[in-house]
Amino acid sequence: MLSGALIYVSVQHSQEISTTLSKDIVTNYAEELSVKIEKVTSPLSTLLNTLAMGQFTARDVGMPDPLWLSAMTEILEKNQYLDSMYFGKEDGSAFLFQPLHDLKIKQSLSAPVDARLMVRYYILGAQRIQFYDADMKLMKEDNIISDYDPRERIWYSDVKNNDKIYMTGPYNFSNPAQDGITFSRKTRTGDAIIGVDLTLNKLTKLVQYFEFSTNSNIFLLNTESQIMGSNQLFSLMMGKDLFTAKDLGFDQLVKEFEAENSVAQSAKTVVWQGKTWELMISPLTLADNSMLRVVNFVSHDDLFEASSSLRNDLIIISIISVIISFIIVLYIARRIASPLTYLTDSIENIQRFRFQRKCYQASHIQEIDKLNEAMGLMENVLLDFFNNLRNVARTSRPEELSESIVMQVKEILSADDCQLFTNTPDSRDVFTLSAKSGVTSDFNLQCLYNHNPEAFTESIYELTVNEARHIFTDMSCHSGFIIPLFNRNNDNTGALLIGFNLDITDDTRNRLRFVREFIGFNEIVLEHLEKVEAQRNLFHSFVEMTATAVDVKSPYTGGHCQRVPKITKMLAKAATLDTDKFADFSLTSKSWEELLVAAWLHDCGKVTTPDYVMDKATKLETIYDRIHEIRMRYEVLKRDAEVVYWQSIAEGMNEAQAQQSCDSLKQELDEEFAFIASCNPGCEFLDPEKQQRLAEIGERTWLRTLPDDIGVSQQEAAKKRHVSKTLPIIEKILADKPEHLFIWEEKKQLQANSKRDFKMVQPEYRYNRGELHNLMIKSGTLTPEERYNINDHIVQTYLMLDQLPYPDHLKNVPLIAGSHHEKMNGQGYPLQLKGEEIPIGGRMIAVADVFEALTACDRPYKAAKTLSHSLKIMAFMVKDEHLDGHVFDLFLTQGVYQEYADEFLKVEQLDFVDVDALRAVYKDGLLKTN
Template sequence: MALSRRGFPLQWVMVTVIVGITLLLSAILITRAYIDQRDLLLEAAESSSEHLAGRLDSANLSLLAPVQNSIQLLVHDTLLEARSLEQRLERLPLLVQVLQSNPVTSAIYAGYPDKDFVLLRQLKSDRVRQLLNAPEQAMWMVQSVDHIDTDRVERYWLFFDSKMALVERREVPDYSFDPTLRPWYEEAQGKSEPVLTSPYLFFTTREVGVTLSRQSASGGVVGIDASVEEISRELAALKPKGAHRLVVVDPTGTVVAWPDLNAMLIQQGKDVRLANLGELGVPALEKMRAVSKLDGRMVQFNEGEEQWFGLRQPLLAMQGASLELLMAVPASELLAGIRDRRQAYVYWALSITLLALFIGAAMAYRLTRPLDRLSSWVRELARFDFSRSGIKPSGVREVNQLNEVLGGMANAIRHFQAISHTLAREQQLERMLPGVAEHLKASIEAEESSIYLLDPETSTLTLASGREESTRLPRTVKGDSNNSKMLGAQLEKALPDGQGHWLVTPLKGREIEPAGFMVLRITDTDPKAQQALANFVDELSGSAATAIETRQLIEAQKRLLDAIVHLLADAIDAKSPHTSGHCERVPELAQMMVDEACKSSDGEFERFQMSEEQRYEFHLAAWLHDCGKITTPEYVLDKSVKLDALYNRIHEVRTRFEVLWRDAEIRYLKGLLAQENEAGLHERLLQEQASLQADFERVARLNLGAESVTDEDLADVHRIAQRTWERNFDKRLGLAEIELERMPSEGELPVTEPLLSDRPEHLVSWNGRRPPVEADNPDNVWGFDMKLPQHQQNLGEIYNLTQRYGTLTPEERFSINNHIVQTIRMLTSLPLPRQLRRMPEIAGNHHERVDGQGYPRRLHAGELSIPERIMALADVFEALTAADRPYKKAKTLSESLRILAFMARDGHLDRAVFKLFLESEVYLEYARRYLPEEQIDTVDRRQLWLLAKGEG
């Protein structure tokens, strides 16, 4: 098919466009070159001035910062309380230390409300020493004005050597100095913070500087002089070479810093003042300040017959008066370099234009229309669209080659995306590694791809991925060590021979030992290509190794966490032989119910599912549901009789009965000795002994707690308690300090005591350990809502024996219930990851009731998730069927389920969970695993469900 002749050839179109654009760009560049270079120079000058201003600001701050710290200390010194020169000289060591620690300071002084004045000056320069006519060995000078009385004023200059020994005491009657009239004194009045003066000439040394002063509580003012001649020196050091003019002035035009220090000081008779800008003899600076703004921008102006550039740059404010940096430079000097290079720019631009014309013509001749399609495809690749595999073949070989390369690159990227996705998302190594191997094989067009994992304990490599039909590769390779080079050589030696080349790459991640090896069989025999591929695979192997190590580390941490959790649960079970196995059996039963709930499509279980992370979270919560029991006293957990408190106190009570028994026999024998009626004595003895036997049997029966206590039982206990016996030994002897704190003081012995009693020492207070479980407790951040007993323990004998049901007192029942509070507090204190955040709720809510009457938070059904309701039922069922509880006998399967049915009816347990428990026969599977045969009896599921619904 003939090609269309319409239009213009692409090569000529491209040549024309390139020529036109190149010529246009050349003209623009040549035109703009001079202007751009000029602007760059001006911007550089502005930036340089800004940097210079910053350096000067830093110099100012370096002068003031240490001085301010010193004056904050001096204002509280006794110097300002001194009333005579002798008292003030006692503070010289401190003042010397301050001056020596601040090199920029020249003097420290204090002015007093009565016009007294004292100043310490360090004689640093020869100029100052000559000005003051100081002795040769003098290093320090004290200036003093001391008003002795209204008519007598002493004015002295005292000179000291380097060791502060007095060299000369000079009286200076003409030293008329009134500190109260000085700016540093006046400005400090009524101020609570240090005050900084504007730069000025010092009274005595005629140096340029500033004064930092502050008023003390006594009314005196302390001041420190700091010379700012450093600014002029810094300005002279920073001044560029050439005809640049730099000066620092205040808003009135007074010169604060000038490279020539002598030129900025004007002598007027005996006085010296700072020069103004016009007195420097540089008209360009004065003209520039008049035409420019204080914004740091470069301006152009004429002075005389010469053109100048200049700018005004603001500096840091000093006590409200801003300083300015002025800079002026002749245009001939600033732009000299640009004019020399302008002609060179023109020649270079013309040369580049001609070169671009030839390159454009050559490219236009070689390219054809398929470039558009390639360009479109490349744009798709740039937009991360790798779906297209290539374009139609072209008559241009280079285009076809590019098409093949781009196709291979797109294919490789697709597989690399799949590898990245697999490494990032897949959690299981057995599924991740085969996917990585297959995608890597496809991306580099290898013949075979496999991954071996290393067992560092045995130095054994195990094939972890590879095509199932491939039986040529060895499944395991035993190495001599974990060294990657030795292992790689042994693995390569074990691989079968055949066509192609085996590429064995160690999977090196963060660990010293390799995680394994990546094995590829390639057919490309080009050494350079093989080396390039080896380098690429080596880089890719790092990501794979890190992913493998990460998953192995996660699995190891998971196993460690499981082991710790199981260890804690086993420790809790081992704490009491009567609850052994509870923390192990409840997770098993709860997990069986969760599995059934996930399978069920009935009612509220229709959409209930749990991910692997949620199952693991539930698994840990089930194992830790009673971890708080580790804080519960053992004697409470194991309490089988009412008087049990670490031991069964029925023995103490029996001993008292024995004492009364002996007392009865003694009275009988004494009656015989007194020749009383033997028959009557014997009859009375038998009656007393029979009464004691009956009363003790009544107390012993109540101590068992096997049946509820009647009102008659209560009356009998109080009657028996009225019996008395005589104690002859001090009950405070042999007691620990903590027992003595509760034990009241002892009276004279012997003491008559009741047979049974509730004594003050039986009450154990919370003693600052009151748990935050009440709803109105501000420390209760967990939402607990429990009633707290008044005392931590009540060991009263009557109190314990008269408990209506069971063996536990309210205090002991709270102690047991408190285990769930401790469980929640312990688990919420852990830094749990996001996927385990619900673990405290699942573990801690298994004593809640769907009617809101449970503990510790009184949650209702709508606030309890399905896993939490399952945990509640599993915990109750295991407790009912357990055969190792001291306070009850193990119940049969039917009895336990009947109790569960009533609990579901009464709003204790969730009715839907109980129904699932019945219909799935999880109870039967659990019973066959954990219950003895005599507990497994026939169960009527229909009748139980009717009971649960309240219809049975």
Template sequence: MSRPSFRLQHLIVAAGFLILALAGLFTTGMYFMRSDKTITEARNSIFTPTMGEAHARLDLLFTPADTTLQLVTIHSEKPYFLKTDATTIPTSLTKTLDSARFITSIYTGYDDGQYFMILRSNKQDDLHKMAPDDTAYILHTVTIEEHDYKRLLRFFDKDLNLIKTSDISDRAPVFDPRERPWYGTATQDDALHVTMPYRFASSGEFGISLSRRLQNLDGVAGADINLESLIGALATLKPTPEASIALIDATGNILACSDAKGLARRSEQHPLSCGPLSKATADELVMAGKTAPQSPRFRRIVTDDGAWVAGGESLPELGANGVSMVLAVPEDALVAGLRTTRNDTLLLLAGGFILLLPALFYGAHLVTSPLQCVAREAERGRKFDFTAGESTHSVVTEINDLALSVDHMQHTIRKFMQLAKSVSRIRDFDRLVPLLTQEMQQATATQAVLLYMPDKDHTLHLWSGCGIGGECLGHDESEALPPTTVVPQGKIPIRTGGLPPEDACHRHISTLLNGTDAQHQHWFAAVTLRDKRDAVLGELLVIDQVPFSQERLAFLRATSGVVEVALDNDRMVKTQKELFSAFIRLLAQAIDAKSPYTGGHCTRVPILSRLLAEAASDTRQGAYASFGMTNESWEELYLASWLHDCGKVTTPEFVVDKATKLETIHNRIHEIRTRFEVIKRDAHIAYWKGVSEEGDRAALQKTLQDELRTLDDDFAFVAACNTGEAPVDDAARQRLRNIAERTWERTLDDTLGISWAERERKEPDHPLPPVMEKLLCDSSAFVVKPDAVSQETEDRWGFDMPRPEVLYDRGELHNLSIPWGTLTSEERYKINEHIIQTIMMLSELPFPAHLENVPEIAGGHHERMDGTGYPRRIKGELLHPLARIMAVADIFEALTAPDRPYKKAKTLSQAMNIMVGMAKSGHIDRELLCIFIREEVYRAYAENHLPEWQRDAVDAEALLRDLG
């Protein structure tokens, strides 16, 4: 499974994003790490001054009331205004009510149930609604006189004048001070006591009561403080608008709260709540106060509205019932500054990311774009595409170095491949060597490159040189390798150094550089070129104006390997070609040497074929105007022309060399002559027998002479027919048949001393001697049947040559009756069969692709333009052009060959006239013969290969006119 990969541009952007995210996480982490400390510091900075101010504020609130209560508690008797006829009230109490506006009433309750209260009129509750308009103060008294319950309301104006008195004794409920919450707790000690908030019976308002026990009487003095006033006072102490301040007692009950909504939520059955503060939270703070009474108590409160920090501190100013003040502040408010800093930082990071994102993309593009170019170049290199690509530049030095290295690598590989490709396309050694030096000079970018190669004596001579200006030097056997640059064989693969001024290379450098800088100091690098067998191929001398670095030497070693391979391969191919060519020439020369009747035919046809091919490729008119020869074509023509008669190695020598009709392994005319001699002797014997028998000597003599004359005449005729020089017509054939009817007596067994094959050919009823036999015989013993296997093989090749029924027919009468020449139809087929063997033999050879036409070319020189040739009867337009060229060359050589024992050579004019006739009859290519005549190819050939007597004048214009 392949590992996942990511684009570098995305990784860079992701890295930038990750850095910013980590910075954000770090900021957030630092926020949370410092939040506790910040909360503690903020709590201390808020709670301490707030509590201090609360103490001072509560002193201002409660001290006047407590002072008044202390004054009231020291009275030793009940006040006078408890009497039902009292018409005044003490000014000290009204002044307290006027100065301390948060005190709504001052009162005293006694253990006998009596009670008085002085309160300000506010015109809001039912009690105050009974007061006259000018009422400023109300005195509410409850007295018991002689078991008579009396509840009175006295209304005073601001000057303390009694305005009105109302008896409300009959109003329910009955008011008993001893049942009020402020009374019971205060009777226990002399301390100041504070009640839970409750609804005042006198006014119906919510508030708290401060109470103290009377010192000299059994009763309790108290003062009511309006809860709204207390809440208003507490609200001014809030450090933040969201904070809540509450007063709680020792049991955790909330006495007052800065949250005004607490009034609306409170009822008699439900305790007062204060923002985030609940009874449970208050209880926790009370318990904390009990464990550490001298230290502030803090708790973290989590509500639906968020997290809060609550702190409580005892208020000894409010008496002994453990009243404490609690301050609850939202955590957000405590860490607002830190949160603001955090938010600002995160906002800055977010803004920075938004602004940095394009910069990251742009920066990533600056980094990755060159890398992508380098990657594309590397990918092109992986695909072996080393053509010049896009240039790469980056602001990053390392990327520039990488791009430069990749570019140099591709450039080096490109030069290396160009060198290898260039040298691999050249097959001609004479073109290869100059190309090697030229390509090496361009690949190494040096001043000059010289190549020295060994001769037959293994002495290194200059073969080629090439300079930076394009100047080149050719093969010069007089210039040996300078001793200063010679690399010891088998010692050092490459040697470098400076060229001394007197070095012979300076003359070469001057030639190659057109004299420019030739006298300056030059440096050389000499590389010994070796083949696979470590034999020296040559010396490569590279010359430049600067010393060779290790990098250049490494490249030189690599490229010199290409030169070594090219030279070694070329030498190997050249050697193999030379060896192959030598074998071909050896075969052709062996065929020529095998029989004097072929003479030097196989050697001379290649010469004629090349001359005609050159003329055809140079012509610019006619059907061959576009004809041209390539190196491959020349090689095909060379091989085909030398091998065109290679099939003759299979043609029996007695057929090729058959100079007379009766000749086989020997000339059987001698047998026939002997038979004639036998018959003549028989005639002499008959004569002398007749003489001995006393016959007419003169008549016998005449008969003998006539018989001998006839026999001599008949033998002369048979001998003339045997030479093949004159045609044999029907009359001649009839005379031969007549002569054949003569008989002679064979007295010896002709089956003795013969081979089993010849014995097999004898007729089964062959007569035993003595027997009379015909003078000329066509017996079955002279017939050789063909091999069925060879016939099937030829049939598979698609040859279209009429095949005779028998392989050989050596019948004497049959051979003497040959109309023209000396060959029977069977022997003529055997002669022509050489072209079949040529095609079959050459087709079995593994010719390379560029030589695959050799069998077709070599095997087509006996085809005719009219399609009646052999062996395949191919028409002229389907014949390979080189086969047509060889057909012309083959015929001309056969006509003019001076070394054929069976015929006399033709002169140039005779041969050309015959060939014009052959062209007109559709035998050879008319256009090629025109070129042959017009370019005087015949004359160029004759000058070097024909004797002077054959080189007569040729009327070329007349021949061309005749050809049309």
């Protein structure tokens, strides 16, 4: 506003000055124009009057006088606007002389180049032309015939009065041809007329003499408003006539001006051709009976140029002054307002939740200093609070939250040390240190509880001097507070002990209320984390219970599900320490939990596997070993042999022959059963010859006289409905009966409840308990159906684990647990994963699972293998791309196998292990995978 006011005053003042100056300029110029006109008209009138009163016309026209010509030439040259001068007499003779300045005129007159003066003598019927040089010496003379008679010219004929000067209108001069006007006067004697010529070009030069500036428009008008001359570059003639004021559109302005102004020096502001002008009209009296008018259009821009420059200077000075003042004021204002700006930024940061720790900015205003300091403290407190919220939101462990609490409280209160003590639900009166912020020794909070338990019921308790002396054992702190912690049941769950080296300030006491609220929020979180920890412990206990249940289910595999996690943990720990192949391998606390949960549950699907299948020690074993049924049949056949013996004797057969026949049959029966019994354990490979003999033995028959569909279960009775019930019936000694076949229930179909694409081929029947079918097993004790049921425990593991709602850090537990039977070459089961498709945790569990199974000494179907033999088998499994070579190599080179063997294997299993020899087995394959 100040700047605008200053500039407005400057502009108004400059406009007033400009108006005053313009009026003075117009007045001065009008006076100057009058003087200029006088300078032009006075010499012309004086010249004509002088010549008329002298003896100029008395000279002999035919006798030129060089001295006289030189004098006349000087007179004409000094009157620069005159073109020529002459006189004419009553007898028709005339005399004319004309200075030669223009080269074009000389050329048009055929004058010598150095000619200075041309003189013409007119005598009736003749004309003599002479050219003189600067010294008035005759250079050239021509005589020509001429009909020129001055008495017939308007400059001669129009002169009536002897005392007046007359001016002709514009006309065309004869020689040289050009337009102009003539001023003439009678001589004193009245016998001659004297005249001088002014060309329109000379009049134009005369007009330019009167111009105010190059932008002004000046016109010389005669009484008929014809334009005799102008400073503007345009032809004055329009055809044979001169341009008039009307043609240029200012005739009405001239009339209005002359009607309003009688004083020559006056001026009038007019608008012409779209611009504003100052119009001035001054008379130019060159003859007694005629008057020319000088019409001067002076542009306002030219008039106000000086005043405008002054105005602009005033505006510029004002603006510069205002800018300098503004800079000074701005600098001072910024110095004063900088803390306010800082404060505004702090408030905006708080609004946007962008908190920062900043130092206070000092101000020259005490109140701003106090406000700024209070705002800074508030921002720091909010920063501490939201940092704690952020840490709480990210933590999942009570110890991490405890550390965050003590650090935040120490920062908020500027304490020297802060320690958090907690108790457990089982013993609320026993406090243990959970976290501390300083390096001092542990505070003795238990002492305070033992002597003053009431302090732990208050919101905030300030320690007395004596209490501080006993609690701060090393005297590092001299004063302090305790803030008890409570859960939603109002049970004391701990206490926060805050220590200070110096006396507690009022500012610290003021912030204690915020800390109490701050701790109140963390109490809820601590309680929640305590419950989460309890739930986590419950989950892990349930996982271990599930694994233990699998082990307890079978006394022969007891401990397998507990030992595999131990080996897996040893392997994973070795991998985290490895700087070669496992340099990028690392496990967080959550990753450890995921891996170990998967290891504990890797065989949880075995709860669905029948015990007799999982622990099947002989080929005919189901719930019991059916070799006893076959034995009983052979016992029946042997009894039948004795019956035949007695029948044969009764029928008259020779006793010795009958006895020999009976003994031979019994021996044959004994040998057959002995062979069948030898095939039942499955310890040896059953070659085709033995299979052929079993088939042949199986063709032997025996007689059953009792029904086999009574006293049995409904399911078994249903299978025997279509069997012939006619007794007695002959049956084969080794039977594969329809009732031995168990079809798949719909819910047991492989893909029925699966979320995964299992690649296992399901056999036609769930079980095939045919006696000959089982005895025909080439190796081991399991039929293909039972082998599938054994392998199906992995499918069941997937089905069981996929149903659980996992947190994000455990979502891979099913895949890790279920992939320990996959092979690196992709020929494993149940998903046929290959190479890196198998998670690293699954590959570690696979090594642990195989090693534990080979070295276990509690399997009924095999003897425990030595350490070296087990590792050799596993080395060939690596070579065959069944196990991960890098994991097994780590298992060997880091001594994980030895660590486990020392704790769990029997002494007789421990033997020398040649690690280099074992690595040589799979070295080539390992190099290919690098």
